[in-house]
Amino acid sequence: MSVVDGPVPKHRQLRDILMGLVETELVPDAPVPSERDLMARYDVSRATVREAIGSLVSEGRLYRVRGKGTFVAAARVESQMHLASFTEDMRRRGHKPSTVVLGSDETAAPPPARSALGLDVTDRAYRIERLRSADGAPMAHEVSWLPAAPLPGMLERDLTSSIYSILAHDYGRVLDSAAQTMWAEGADPLRARLLRVPPAAPLLVFRKTSYASGRPMEHVTSWYRADRYQVHMTLDRTPHNGSPFDRPGQGYSSAGTRDY
Numbered sequence: 001m002s003v004v005d006g007p008v009p010k011h012r013q014l015r016d017i018l019m020g021l022v023e024t025e026l027v028p029d030a031p032v033p034s035e036r037d038l039m040a041r042y043d044v045s046r047a048t049v050r051e052a053i054g055s056l057v058s059e060g061r062l063y064r065v066r067g068k069g070t071f072v073a074a075a076r077v078e079s080q081m082h083l084a085s086f087t088e089d090m091r092r093r094g095h096k097p098s099t100v101v102l103g104s105d106e107t108a109a110p111p112p113a114r115s116a117l118g119l120d121v122t123d124r125a126y127r128i129e130r131l132r133s134a135d136g137a138p139m140a141h142e143v144s145w146l147p148a149a150p151l152p153g154m155l156e157r158d159l160t161s162s163i164y165s166i167l168a169h170d171y172g173r174v175l176d177s178a179a180q181t182m183w184a185e186g187a188d189p190l191r192a193r194l195l196r197v198p199p200a201a202p203l204l205v206f207r208k209t210s211y212a213s214g215r216p217m218e219h220v221t222s223w224y225r226a227d228r229y230q231v232h233m234t235l236d237r238t239p240h241n242g243s244p245f246d247r248p249g250q251g252y253s254s255a256g257t258r259d260y
């Protein structure tokens with residue numbers, strides 16, 4: 001393969017060549033050839049090399065480590081948009097899930113979680129904060145709120161396992177529907193450290209309220225590394241009315257607050 005003069009810009013041609021290498025020869029975390037090698041091998045300028053590499057970095061196919069070079073990123077894990085637990089979702093895709101519980105307590109829920117869960121001011125809720133990994137690499141940071149009354153003893157369970165299977169097997173609460181909103185966010189310094197990404201790296205944020213037979217059981221916000229995760233949706237033309245918490249003014253629409 002070579003880079004030639006013509007209608008396709010040289011940086012685009014080089015990007016495609018590098019993409020071919022990433023897909024066929026290079027394994028995740030392998031270094032890509034240096035700028036100097038690429039300039040010599042394809043007879044292009046440094047600016048062309050930088051532009052080609054820059055576009056693969058912004059597509060999430062390569063990543064840079066300051067002072068070390070540029071490396072091949074692992075392919076993203078793709079999730080179908082359905083009501084799956086993290087544990088289930090990762091296993092189905094051939095990845096090994098693991099979880100660190102960063103905190104868990106029984107407390108009063110903040111107003112958005114309280115209203116999503118249909119709780120009164122005096123009702124207690126569980127707050128469970130976890131770091132979820134796939135094949136040992138951090139994938140998502142999650143903060144979940146669950147109503148305490150129907151789930152006695154929940155915090156004594158093994159929260160490094162699947163919350164969805166605890167709800168189903170120990171409490172007979174099978175989550176069968178949910179409403180979810182997603183947006184993009186740059187990682188704040190704390191989350192960047194947890195997820196092992198540079199500050200301001202792109203994250204996909206999902207906020208969801210899940211129900212078991214119509215009763216709200218979980219209100220959760222998950223921050224997924226955008227370089228490791230993508231979602232697939234099947235769309236049809238049937239209009240869906242937003243659920244109550246998707247309405248502007250309720251604090252959950254794209255125009256609303258994102259406190260949790």
Ligand code: GLP
Nearest residue numbers: 085086087161162163164220222
């Ligand atoms: C996914 C969802 C979360 C949910 C979690 C439960 O990560 N985005 O909303 O809380 O799964 O996973 P598990 O059953 O493995 O605890």
